[in-house]
Structure formats: structure tokens, C-alpha cells
Amino acid sequence: LANAGYKVYLVEKNPSIGGNMAKLDKTFPTNDCSACILTPIMVQVGTHPNIELMTYSEVEAVEGSIGNFKVKVRKKQTYVDWTKCTGCGDCVEACPAKVPNEFNEGMDKRKAIYIEFPQAVPKRAVLDIEHCINCAKRTIGTEPRIHSKTGEPILAPCEKVCKTGACNRTIAWNPEGEIVELDVGTIIVATGYKVMDKAPFKEYAPQSPNVVTAMQLERILSATGPTEGELKRPSDGEKPKTIAFISCVGSRDKKHHTYCSKVCCMYMLKEARLIKEKYPNINIYIFFIDVRTGGKDFEEYYDYCRGLGIKMIRGRVGGVDELPGDRLRVRAYDVDLGAPVELEADLVVLATAIEPTPGLEELGRKLGITCGSEGFLKEMHTKLYPVETSVKGIYIAGCAQGPKDIPESVSQARAAASAAAVPLTLGKVVVEPLISEVDREKCSGCGICVPLCPYSAISLVEYNEKQRAKIDEALCAGCGVCAAACPSAAITLHGFTSAQIHAQIEALTVGIGGGA
Numbered sequence: 001l002a003n004a005g006y007k008v009y010l011v012e013k014n015p016s017i018g019g020n021m022a023k024l025d026k027t028f029p030t031n032d033c034s035a036c037i038l039t040p041i042m043v044q045v046g047t048h049p050n051i052e053l054m055t056y057s058e059v060e061a062v063e064g065s066i067g068n069f070k071v072k073v074r075k076k077q078t079y080v081d082w083t084k085c086t087g088c089g090d091c092v093e094a095c096p097a098k099v100p101n102e103f104n105e106g107m108d109k110r111k112a113i114y115i116e117f118p119q120a121v122p123k124r125a126v127l128d129i130e131h132c133i134n135c136a137k138r139t140i141g142t143e144p145r146i147h148s149k150t151g152e153p154i155l156a157p158c159e160k161v162c163k164t165g166a167c168n169r170t171i172a173w174n175p176e177g178e179i180v181e182l183d184v185g186t187i188i189v190a191t192g193y194k195v196m197d198k199a200p201f202k203e204y205a206p207q208s209p210n211v212v213t214a215m216q217l218e219r220i221l222s223a224t225g226p227t228e229g230e231l232k233r234p235s236d237g238e239k240p241k242t243i244a245f246i247s248c249v250g251s252r253d254k255k256h257h258t259y260c261s262k263v264c265c266m267y268m269l270k271e272a273r274l275i276k277e278k279y280p281n282i283n284i285y286i287f288f289i290d291v292r293t294g295g296k297d298f299e300e301y302y303d304y305c306r307g308l309g310i311k312m313i314r315g316r317v318g319g320v321d322e323l324p325g326d327r328l329r330v331r332a333y334d335v336d337l338g339a340p341v342e343l344e345a346d347l348v349v350l351a352t353a354i355e356p357t358p359g360l361e362e363l364g365r366k367l368g369i370t371c372g373s374e375g376f377l378k379e380m381h382t383k384l385y386p387v388e389t390s391v392k393g394i395y396i397a398g399c400a401q402g403p404k405d406i407p408e409s410v411s412q413a414r415a416a417a418s419a420a421a422v423p424l425t426l427g428k429v430v431v432e433p434l435i436s437e438v439d440r441e442k443c444s445g446c447g448i449c450v451p452l453c454p455y456s457a458i459s460l461v462e463y464n465e466k467q468r469a470k471i472d473e474a475l476c477a478g479c480g481v482c483a484a485a486c487p488s489a490a491i492t493l494h495g496f497t498s499a500q501i502h503a504q505i506e507a508l509t510v511g512i513g514g515g516a
Contacts, residue, residue, distance in 0.1 A: 001050075001417050001420065001421055001424075002048050002050035002051045003050075004421055004425075005050065006050065006421070006424055007050055007052070008048075008050055008051045008052070009051075009052050009054055009071075009073075009182055009184065010045065010051055010052070010053050010054060011054045011057050011058070011059060011073055012053070012054065012055045012056070012057065013056070013057065013058050014055065014056065014116060015055055015056045015078070015115075015116045015120065015124065015126045016042075016055060016115075016116040016117065016120035016121055016122065016123075017042055017045060017046075017053065017055060017121055018038060018042055018117070018119070018120070018121070019192045020192060020193065020195075020215075021034055021037075021038050021406060022034070022035070022038060022103075022117060022119070023103065023105075023215065023218055023219060023222070024218050024222070025218055025221045025222040025223070025225075025229075025274070026221075026270060026274060027270075027406055028266045028267065028269070028270040028298075028301060028405075029266070029295070029296070029297040029298055029300075029301040030297075031270070031273075031274070035119060035224075039119045039121075042119070042121040043121060045121065046121040046122055053121075053122060054073055054075060054180070055122060056075065056076045056078060056126060057073050057074060057075045057076060057180075058073070058074050058076070058359075059071060059072070059073055059074075059363060059366060060072040060073060060074045060179065060366075061366055062187070062366050062367050062368070065391075065392065065393065065457075065472045065474040065475045066185065066186065066391075066392040066393025066423055066429055066474050066475070067185045067186075067393065067423060067429060067474070068183070068185070069183070069184045069185065069186070069187055069393065070181060070182070070183055071181070071182045071183075071184060071187070072179055072180070072181055072182075073179070073180045073181075073182060074176075074177050074178070074179055074180075075177050075178045075179075075180060076177045077129070077173055077174060077175055077176070077177040077178075078124070078125075078126045078127065079126075079127035079129055079140065079169075079173050080113070080124065080125045080126060080127055080166050080167055081165070081166040081167075081168065081171070082122070082124045082166070084164040084165055084166035085124045085125055085164065085166040086164060086166075087115060087120075087122075087123030087124055087125070088163070089115060089125075090161040090162065090163070091113050091125055091157075091158035091161060091162055091166075091167050092111050092113055092114055092115060092125065093161070094157035094158055094160065094161045095111035095112055095113045095114075095157060095158055096133070096135065096157065097111060097112035097131055097132060097133045098110070098111060098112075099111075099112060099128065099131040101226075103116055103117050103219075104219045104225055104226045105213065105215055105216040105219050106216075107212075107216055107219060107220070107225075107226045107234060108226035112127065112128050112131045112132045112133065113125055113126070113127045113128070113132070113158050113167070114126060114128065117224065118224055119224075125166070125167070127158070127167075129175070134156075135156045135157055136154055136155055136156040136159070136169060137154075138154075138169065140169055140171075140172070140173050140175075141169075141170070141171065141172030141173065142169075142170070143170055144159075144169075144170065155169075156169060185393065185423065185424050186393045186394070186395065186420040186423060186424060187367065187393065187394045187395070187420075188394075188395045188396070188397060188413075188416045188417065188420055189363070189367065189369075189377060189389075189394065189395070189396045189397070189400050190396070190397040190398045190400055190413060190416070191356075191357045191360055191363065191398075191399075191400045192357055192398060192399050192400070193354045193355060193356065193357060193399035193403070194354075194355050194356070194357050194358065195213055195214070195215045195352055195353075195354065195355070196213075196249070196250040196256070196257075196352040196353040196354070196355050197213075197352070198211060198212075198213050198249075198350050198352060200250075200256070201249060201250070201350065201352075203318070203319040203320070204246065204249070204317070204319065204320045204348070204350060205319075205320045205321065205322050205328065205348075208235075208320075208322050208326075208328065208348075209233075209234040209235045210233050210234060210235050210240075210326055210328060210346065210347050210348065211320060211328065211348045211350065212234065212347070212348070212349055212350070213349070213350050213351075213352045214245075214264070214267055214268065214271060214349055214350065214351045214352065215352075217271055217349050218267075218271070220232065221271065221274055221275070231275060231278070231279060231282075233326065233346060233347055235326045236326060238346075239279070239282075240282065240345070240346035240347040241281075241282060241283065241346055242282070242283045242284075242285070242343070242344065242345045242346050242347075243272075243275065243282060243283070243284050243285070243345060243346065243347045243348075243349065244284075244285045244286075244287065244328075244330045244343055244345040244347070244348050244349070245268045245271075245272060245284070245285065245286040245287065245348075245349045245351065246287050246317045246320075246330075246348065246349070246350050246351065247264055247265060247268060247286065247287060247288040247289060247351045248260075248261075248264065248288070248289050248351065249350040249351055249352045249353065250352050250353030250355075251264060251351075251353040251354075252289065253353075256353065257353045257355070257374060258374075259374055259402075259403065260292065260403070261351075261353045261354040261403045262292075262354070262402075262403040262404055262405065263354065263403065263404070263405045264351040264353075264354075265288065265290075265291050265292045265293060265351075266293060266295070266298060266301070266405070267351070268286055268288075268349070268351050269286070269293075269301060269302055269305045269310075270301075271349070272284045272286060272305060272310045273301075273304070273305050273308060273310070276305075276308045276309065276310055277308070280309075283311070284309075284310045284311065285310075285311045285312075285313055285330075285343060285345070286310060286311070286312050286313065287313050287315060287316075287317050287330070287332050288312060288313070288314060288315075289314070289315075289316060290314075291312070295405065295407070296407075313332065313334055313336075313341065314334065314335045314336050315332050315333045315334045315335045315336075315341075316332065316333060317330055317331065317332040318331045318332060318333065318340075319331045320348055323344065326346070327344055327345070327346060328344070328345050328346070328347075328348050329342055329343070329344055329345075330342065330343045330344075330345055330348060354399060354403040355375070356371070356374070356375040356376050356399075356400075357400075360375060360376070360377065360400065361375055364377055367389075367391060367394055368390075368391045368394075368455070368456030369389040369390055369391050369394060369396075369456075370390060370454070374402075376399075376400065376401055376402045377389065377396045377400050377401055378390070378401075379396060379401055386401075386412070386415070387401075387412060387415045387416040387419050388419060390454055390455050390456075390477075391455060391456055391475060392429065392455075392474060392475055393420075393423065393429075393474075395416040395419050395420050396416065397409065397412045397413040397415070397416040398412060398413060429474055431473055431474060431476075432477070432478055433494060433495070434478040434493065434494050434495045434496075435471070435473055435476040435477075435478045435493070435494055436471050436476055436478065436480070436482050436483055436491050436492065436493050436494070437471065437491070437492050437493075437494060438468065438469045438470060438471055438490055438491050439490045439491075439492065440463050440464075440468045440469075440490075442488050442489065442490035443468045443469050443488060443490040443491075444487075444488045444490070445460060445466055445467035445468050445469070446487065446488070447460055447467070447469070448485055448486070448487065449469055449481075449482040449485055449486055449491065450469070452481050452482060452485050453481065453482055454477075454479065454481065455475050455476065455477050455479070456475060457471055457472045457475035457476040457477075458470065458471055458472075458482060459472070469482075469490070469491070471491075478493060478494070480493045480496065483496070
């Protein structure tokens with residue numbers, strides 16, 4: 001869209017763009033370096049003249065319709081002047097406060113003031129005010145105390161080392177951040193996904209540090225991760241001799257999510273392959289229900305992994321027990337053998353389900369689009385309109401719509417961008433003639449029709465000092481729900497007036513009567 005000459009506002013809730021792909025070490029089926037693919041694109045986005053990055057921001061409200069959306073975005077408070085920050089990291093080094101590092105899946109610590117990851121775009125520091133220990137012992141927006149002996153101001157460590165003055169607690173930063181209003185023609189929702197936490201799976205000993213999620217293993221294998229790419233057990237830093245992977249943890253499970261997360265089989269094989277190629281003597285077992293390798297070159301990838309000596313065991317895992325010496329016992333049923341099996345492992349990896357990002361349903365309500373039973377945003381039509389939504393001008397892409405891998409997400413994103421560009425290029429919207437119309441003289445303003453409209457096309461407005469329903473013609477799809485529900489018969493669906501319906505019935509019944 002930006003290359004086509006359109007102004008693009010990119011709203012990202014984290015301090016940097018990149019999402020989950022920035023956490024990955026390699027990508028299947030080619031085992032390309034994830035950062036090598038992603039970071040050049042991130043830099044292009046960050047420097048593009050037609051793209052305005054709004055990181056560390058969230059959508060507050062959306063009004064209007066296609067061609068005339070008004071979006072309120074809250075830019076969260078960073079407590080760092082980003083116009084001055086150079087991303088040098090001196091403040092990060094100086095900060096004494098440490099908290100779990102979300103980017104490394106909680107396996108190490110970050111500082112209270114931090115840069116999300118080394119390749120962040122924009123590369124700017126953010127102060128996590130909730131975990132700041134207030135070294136200078138003064139509240140935000142106040143002048144520093146003066147040292148009684150030296151006469152120098154008592155500054156926080158981050159303030160002392162900042163050469164540009166970006167870290168300045170004297171500024172009266174608004175904790176609520178800033179609200180920015182945007183006027184846009186179309187909207188694309190690409191909110192990504194989150195990986196299900198291991199805590200709900202008590203049967204798999206989640207309290208053990210040596211039971212990790214597949215995303216945690218990704219960070220262990222990454223050169224920018226907590227172990228700088230060295231395979232080590234979280235409990236003692238030793239290299240594991242036996243690793244067990246457990247598939248479909250939270251997926252295809254009536255207790256959690258009935259859907260298949262689509263990528264688990266392949267990323268388990270990828271991680272197992274990366275480990276086996278680097279450490280041939282490590283024994284690797286994958287417990288699976290079914291191996292689903294339906295993408296291009298996926299089956300060949302699976303065959304290659306089996307050729308490396310990775311052992312595949314078909315069957316559900318019943319539980320994981322902790323043993324002395326930080327070891328783990330995996331209890332499962334081997335379907336092919338028709339017998340229970342037990343395996344002792346040094347590291348257990350859970351392929352936990354892909355879930356919608358927190359707050360996706362709330363965002364859907366703000367946008368006026370619905371979510372399915374599993375919490376992902378619903379497309380207009382699975383086959384004909386896979387990136388369109390029930391609201392004209394709002395499109396979806398990637399895992400906001402459901403679990404998918406990187407190539408599929410990119411393909412859908414390009415499709416969404418193309419669809420969003422069409423009305424922008426035309427400069428007009430084609431509206432179907434069969435839409436509803438409100439007779440304001442008959443309307444009682446009861447508002448029954450407003451929540452019933454699946455396209456968020458109806459609102460209550462003031463008319464002759466009273467509330468009356470109003471239909472946005474650009475949003476109305478002519479479904480007729482409002483006309484059927486209106487107790488005052490104030491809403492008419494074009495083409496389906498009472499006279500027209502009676503005429504149709506009469507024409508049909510006359511034919512039947514003549515035959516009788």
C-alpha cells in the first residue's frame with residue numbers, strides 16, 4: 001500500500017514491530033534465518049516515507065465507514081523522549097532493576113528500562129514504570145533533589161548516563177499517554193497470535209523448569225536468546241541427552257481448543273532437526289497424534305528428519321513426572337505397539353496451541369466485526385471473501401483470522417492489502433440497491449435494531465430532538481434483519497416492501513389456484 005503511494009499508519013502494541021517471527025531462530029521448510037528475512041523488511045517499513053510507525057500504541061475506538069473511518073489510537077507512555085533517544089542502550093546497562101524478559105519467554109531478565117530486542121524497529125528505549133524501583137527517590141515530573149555535600153542533582157542511573165537527555169524524570173509525563181485521531185479509508189487487522197502457556201497442563205509438570213514450550217525452545221536455540229544459541233537445560237545449564245517433544249498440547253483437545261494449530265507438527269520437526277544436526281548424539285523423541293505436513297516441501301522435510309534418527313511415537317502422552325536429578329519421566333501409550341511406554345528425558349518440549357492475541361475480541365467489538373467460537377476474527381466468506389469482514393473496508397490477515405504459517409500469512413496479507421487498495425484507487429464505493437431505509441417519522445427510537453445488525457450499519461442519531469435510527473448505506477448489506485425486528489414497521493428493505501411481497505404472493509397463488 002505504501003509503495004502504491006498511499007499513506008499507511010502501522011499501529012503496533014509492542015515497542016517494536018516484528019511480532020513472533022522476530023523470536024524465531026529458523027523458518028521451515030528451508031531453515032532460513034528468520035532475522036535475515038525479517039529485519040531488512042522491518043528497516044524498510046521504519047524508513048518508508050509513506051509509513052507512519054505507531055509502536056507501543058493501541059486502538060481505542062473506531063467510528064465511521066469505508067472511506068471515512070475515524071480511528072482513535074492511544075500512544076502508551078514510554079517515559080523516554082523518542083525524539084532524542086538514539087537506542088544506544090546506555091540506560092539499559094545502568095538500570096539496576098530486573099524483571100522477567102517477555103521477548104525471551106520469561107527465561108531470563110530484562111531491565112526496567114529496556115529495548116525490546118537488538119534488531120528492534122524503532123530502536124528506542126521504554127521505561128516500564130510498574131517495575132521501576134525509582135532509584136532517584138522522586139516522582140515523575142519533579143525536580144531532582146540536590147546532594148547536600150556535592151551540590152549536584154541526584155539523578156537516576158538512566159538519567160546520568162543518557163547523553164541526549166532522552167531519559168528525564170523532570171518532565172511531567174502523562175501516564176495515560178496520548179490520544180491521536182486518524183482519518184483513514186480502509187483498515188487491515190493483522191494482530192498475530194500468542195502461544196498458549198504451559199501452566200494449565202498440570203499433567204505435564206509445568207512447574208519443572210525443564211518442561212518448556214516450543215517457543216521457549218526457539219529462544220534457547222536463537223543466537224540472541226538467553227543461552228546465546230547453546231542448548232542448555234534451564235534448571236542447571238547442562239546439555240540434555242534425551243529430549244521428548246509432545247504435540248497437540250491444547251490443540252485438538254476438547255478441554256482447551258478443538259482446532260488444529262496447523263504449525264505445531266512442522267515447528268517440532270524443525271526444532272528437532274536443528275538440534276539433531278548440531279548435536280547428533282542427543283536422543284530425540286516426538287510423541288504425536290497425527291503428523292500433518294500439508295504444505296509445499298513439508299513431507300520431504302518430515303522424511304529427512306526421520307532419516308536423521310528422530311524417533312516418532314504415535315500416541316497421546318498421559319503425563320510427565322519429575323524424577324531426582326532434574327530428570328523427567330514421560331508416560332504415554334504407543335498406538336502402533338498397542339502398549340503403554342515410559343521414557344526418561346532431560347528436557348520436555350510442549351507444542352502448545354496458537355491462541356488469539358489478548359484483547360482481540362474487544363478490538364473486534366470496536367471495529368464492529370465478530371469473532372468465531374475460538375476467538376479469532378471471522379471472515380465474510382471462507383472461499384469467496386477470505387480477507388473481507390462483515391464491515392466494508394475492514395480486512396483481516398494472518399493469525400488474526402486463524403492459525404497459519406508464515407508463507408500463508410504473507411499471502412493473506414498481500415491479498416488484504418490488494419483488497420484494501422481497490423476502494424482507495426477507485427475513490428468510490430459500489431453499494432447494492434437492496435438496502436434498508438428508515439422512516440424517521442415512524443421510528444420510535446427504541447434501538448432494538450442497533451445491536452441486531454451484523455454489519456454495524458445502524459446507529460441512533462438525534463432527529464427533531466428525539467433519538468432515531470440511521471442506516472449507513474455504505475455498510476448496509478441488505479440482510480433485512482432490522483426490517484423484520486422493527487416493532488414500528490419503520491424500516492423497509494428496498495425491493496421487499498409490503499406491496500411488493502404481496503404482489504409476489506398473489507402471482508404465485510394465482511398460478512396455483514388456476515391449476516386447481
